[in-house]
Amino acid sequence: MLIQALTSKELEYLVDCISNEDLLIKQNAVMAVSANNAALKQASMHMIQQHQQHAQMLLQAIGQHQQLAPTQPQQH
Numbered sequence: 146m147l148i149q150a151l152t153s154k155e156l157e158y159l160v161d162c163i164s165n166e167d168l169l170i171k172q173n174a175v176m177a178v179s180a181n182n183a184a185l186k187q188a189s190m191h192m193i194q195q196h197q198q199h200a201q202m203l204l205q206a207i208g209q210h211q212q213l214a215p216t217q218p219q220q221h
Contacts, residue, residue, distance in 0.1 A: 150213040151206075159203050166200040 177189035
């Protein structure tokens with residue numbers, strides 16, 4: 146399967162998704178710290194791990210794009 150370079154719109158979407166995952170990580174971290182219920186703390190910690198995995202996958206997609214993208218000349 147041939148992987149093509151991403152468009153700028155696709156890259157912007159990935160960046161937005163990473164930002165959203167980061168927000169969800171932070172929100173679940175607040176929940177994990179402030180929750181009095183052990184099951185809720187555990188669920189929050191699990192969600193943090195899932196969102197970290199999602200963010201890592203998105204970063205890997207950007208990394209793959211970086212290898213495929215044509216190099217842009219530096220503007221001075």
